[in-house]
Amino acid sequence: MKAEIITIGDEILIGQIIDTNSAWIANELNLIGIDVVRKTSVSDNKDEIIKAIDYAKSTSDIILLTGGLGPTNDDYTKETLAEYYKVELIENAEVLKHISQLITKNVGVLNQRNIDQAKVPANCIVIHNSVGTAPGMWFNDRNKIIISMPGVPFEVKEMMTTTILPKLKNLNTDSVIIHKIILTQGIPESRLAEVLESWENNLPREIKLAYLPSPGLIKLRLSARGNNKAYLQDLIDEQVTKIQQVIPDTICGYDSELLEEIVGNLLLKTGKTLSIAESCTGGYISQLITSIPGSSAYFKGSIVAYSNEIKENILNVSKSNIDIYGAVSKQVVEEMVTGIRRIYNTDYSIATSGISGPAGGSIEKPVGTTWIAIADKNGVISMKYTFGDHRGRNIARASLTALNMLQKRINGIKIDF
Amino acid sequence: MKAEIITIGDEILIGQIIDTNSAWIANELNLIGIDVVRKTSVSDNKDEIIKAIDYAKSTSDIILLTGGLGPTNDDYTKETLAEYYKVELIENAEVLKHISQLITKNVGVLNQRNIDQAKVPANCIVIHNSVGTAPGMWFNDRNKIIISMPGVPFEVKEMMTTTILPKLKNLNTDSVIIHKIILTQGIPESRLAEVLESWENNLPREIKLAYLPSPGLIKLRLSARGNNKAYLQDLIDEQVTKIQQVIPDTICGYDSELLEEIVGNLLLKTGKTLSIAESCTGGYISQLITSIPGSSAYFKGSIVAYSNEIKENILNVSKSNIDIYGAVSKQVVEEMVTGIRRIYNTDYSIATSGISGPAGGSIEKPVGTTWIAIADKNGVISMKYTFGDHRGRNIARASLTALNMLQKRINGIKIDF
Numbered sequence: 001m002k003a004e005i006i007t008i009g010d011e012i013l014i015g016q017i018i019d020t021n022s023a024w025i026a027n028e029l030n031l032i033g034i035d036v037v038r039k040t041s042v043s044d045n046k047d048e049i050i051k052a053i054d055y056a057k058s059t060s061d062i063i064l065l066t067g068g069l070g071p072t073n074d075d076y077t078k079e080t081l082a083e084y085y086k087v088e089l090i091e092n093a094e095v096l097k098h099i100s101q102l103i104t105k106n107v108g109v110l111n112q113r114n115i116d117q118a119k120v121p122a123n124c125i126v127i128h129n130s131v132g133t134a135p136g137m138w139f140n141d142r143n144k145i146i147i148s149m150p151g152v153p154f155e156v157k158e159m160m161t162t163t164i165l166p167k168l169k170n171l172n173t174d175s176v177i178i179h180k181i182i183l184t185q186g187i188p189e190s191r192l193a194e195v196l197e198s199w200e201n202n203l204p205r206e207i208k209l210a211y212l213p214s215p216g217l218i219k220l221r222l223s224a225r226g227n228n229k230a231y232l233q234d235l236i237d238e239q240v241t242k243i244q245q246v247i248p249d250t251i252c253g254y255d256s257e258l259l260e261e262i263v264g265n266l267l268l269k270t271g272k273t274l275s276i277a278e279s280c281t282g283g284y285i286s287q288l289i290t291s292i293p294g295s296s297a298y299f300k301g302s303i304v305a306y307s308n309e310i311k312e313n314i315l316n317v318s319k320s321n322i323d324i325y326g327a328v329s330k331q332v333v334e335e336m337v338t339g340i341r342r343i344y345n346t347d348y349s350i351a352t353s354g355i356s357g358p359a360g361g362s363i364e365k366p367v368g369t370t371w372i373a374i375a376d377k378n379g380v381i382s383m384k385y386t387f388g389d390h391r392g393r394n395i396a397r398a399s400l401t402a403l404n405m406l407q408k409r410i411n412g413i414k415i416d417f
Numbered sequence: 418m419k420a421e422i423i424t425i426g427d428e429i430l431i432g433q434i435i436d437t438n439s440a441w442i443a444n445e446l447n448l449i450g451i452d453v454v455r456k457t458s459v460s461d462n463k464d465e466i467i468k469a470i471d472y473a474k475s476t477s478d479i480i481l482l483t484g485g486l487g488p489t490n491d492d493y494t495k496e497t498l499a500e501y502y503k504v505e506l507i508e509n510a511e512v513l514k515h516i517s518q519l520i521t522k523n524v525g526v527l528n529q530r531n532i533d534q535a536k537v538p539a540n541c542i543v544i545h546n547s548v549g550t551a552p553g554m555w556f557n558d559r560n561k562i563i564i565s566m567p568g569v570p571f572e573v574k575e576m577m578t579t580t581i582l583p584k585l586k587n588l589n590t591d592s593v594i595i596h597k598i599i600l601t602q603g604i605p606e607s608r609l610a611e612v613l614e615s616w617e618n619n620l621p622r623e624i625k626l627a628y629l630p631s632p633g634l635i636k637l638r639l640s641a642r643g644n645n646k647a648y649l650q651d652l653i654d655e656q657v658t659k660i661q662q663v664i665p666d667t668i669c670g671y672d673s674e675l676l677e678e679i680v681g682n683l684l685l686k687t688g689k690t691l692s693i694a695e696s697c698t699g700g701y702i703s704q705l706i707t708s709i710p711g712s713s714a715y716f717k718g719s720i721v722a723y724s725n726e727i728k729e730n731i732l733n734v735s736k737s738n739i740d741i742y743g744a745v746s747k748q749v750v751e752e753m754v755t756g757i758r759r760i761y762n763t764d765y766s767i768a769t770s771g772i773s774g775p776a777g778g779s780i781e782k783p784v785g786t787t788w789i790a791i792a793d794k795n796g797v798i799s800m801k802y803t804f805g806d807h808r809g810r811n812i813a814r815a816s817l818t819a820l821n822m823l824q825k826r827i828n829g830i831k832i833d834f
Contacts, residue, residue: 015444027432282707283700290699
């Protein structure tokens, strides 16, 4: 079955809020084998809403509306739907009782706007909204289904999970879709596509491949579609095994894992600790590591040594090395990584020193030049990278590259890029 | 002028990624007086893309496409546009030169996929993409404009800012829209709305107010629309003067300023230096400070003291204070802030110690409890905050609150929340 999501509300069109609802809804529908073929955002305007519904009905079986159900004067969805179906708005006793309970609990006095929220188009099936005052509405429109929900994300999640998804799942028993995500680090998209060309060309026709790039990391998504779940799972597993043989050292994780999570789990599992000496990344690696709950179990902390004075006085980098080779050099980054590991007394350490830009570049060391080092009890390994011109992106790429180097070091994979 | 944004890509329709591009684009178009009347997301499919363009042309003057320009086989936008206009894809020498420079710098070898990225429909005007390999394309289609961009957010921002927005602004001279953004910190949205109620109710009808909340910071956007720029500017200035009298200590900046930029400029102007001791914020404040180009002029660095061992051994926090009061306490955060200022020898210092969650809370100190301290030559000030339950938001709120405390300290404003 095919679905369209229509979000209603000016706040999305003026860029005031980022629409997170429809990504969540789309993902949930996918998991029960329903394809979202289109998403549309329109303003709180009757004509626009009706045009969008009519268009959606021409391509989709299920149309999910979010937004425009609030008690204020700028919300029109319910009135529009009543007009669309040429029916009256009638007060629903169950809904009124629920609203009255919610309001008296939270605010005290029921006003006319609250009472009006209990009115629904005469032809709809009410979807209970246990966490809010605006009811959801389900319309059986010949062979189409139209569902209207409020725009508040946690109300959407509640109504979808308890009522709408189970109902839709019962209606959609004919198709299955399975996804598998493979995380890769260290090879740019065009090069990766080249390396994977023959594998990609030989994918079974049930499987679709997508590249999802982000700074420092590329995700590959395999999607298998059909009607036999076990068969599709086998197909996916087979292709995962194959790609592991093509790019064994480039794969750094699977599914929704983050690189900082993968590294964290490795440290946790092996009972090892980590410290970081950051120059060009300025605290970015530390905040990635500490964004993971429970990271205090393996992360002792770091020294952000943004000035040479701190590199010398706190990390014990020799002044002569900075004078001779510069702060962005193999010598200095290796002294940094050794220094932090000794001072913080950890099993592993990371150090970065580079030119993030926009200023500070030279012909010999252009903006983007970055040294990254990893240390453990067996010694130090350091690599030089040349990233791009963009400060924010250089910092993100250096940080993810450093985490991937550490991941390889822990896993005993050779670090050669 | 009216615009529609069409995002192209399966990853949005399956809910793999949240579309942040179109909110950003919509906001930027609004700033130059262009209304986004509709947003549509379609899959990487020729028919769907063409149907969406045709529909958009029936209501909008400008159609902005994002996505589907990658070098891999799942991207079709460029081919679709060539087919739509019945023109050939031809190699653009300038684009090829740019791609070749980018690739040889980062990877080394130019492959066929890279070369193919330099091909564009014969009838388009190329939009330079200084930060990526996929060129943007501008089509003059009778009285409509169709613009195609890659889907990568920082590439969209770069191309929009340097080329597309200035060009569109020149074309849209009949209506004027002026925005003024006021940054506030320290008061939650519902409380702020209450404090500002009478001011808001007395806004002239030309001015619209929007609340743009983000973790730790609320932006108020005043938008004045009309055809007399000088008159609108006067109206806005008058309201800014008024709101400054209502919430003088809550306003921390204006327009597109970031709090880390405001603090950086203050330090630069006064020739002062900064160091940070981070516990619960785990490097987040440091990465905010170092995200600003030129921050090495005032930022010496920090110590992320995630474990108590580091607090004691490196920051010289007394073990007895940690034992008696706990790491999340006035005593410890004040020792941290004094320690880092002395060790790093800076004019100002910041320290944080809190419980970000989800674990680590207690009845006495629930998740979200955070101590923040500022030190300078006149002494130390520390404040206790109770943020929420969400780890990521707690870290962001603590970081922005710390930067705002520093800003107030430098400006001689009393820190009382």
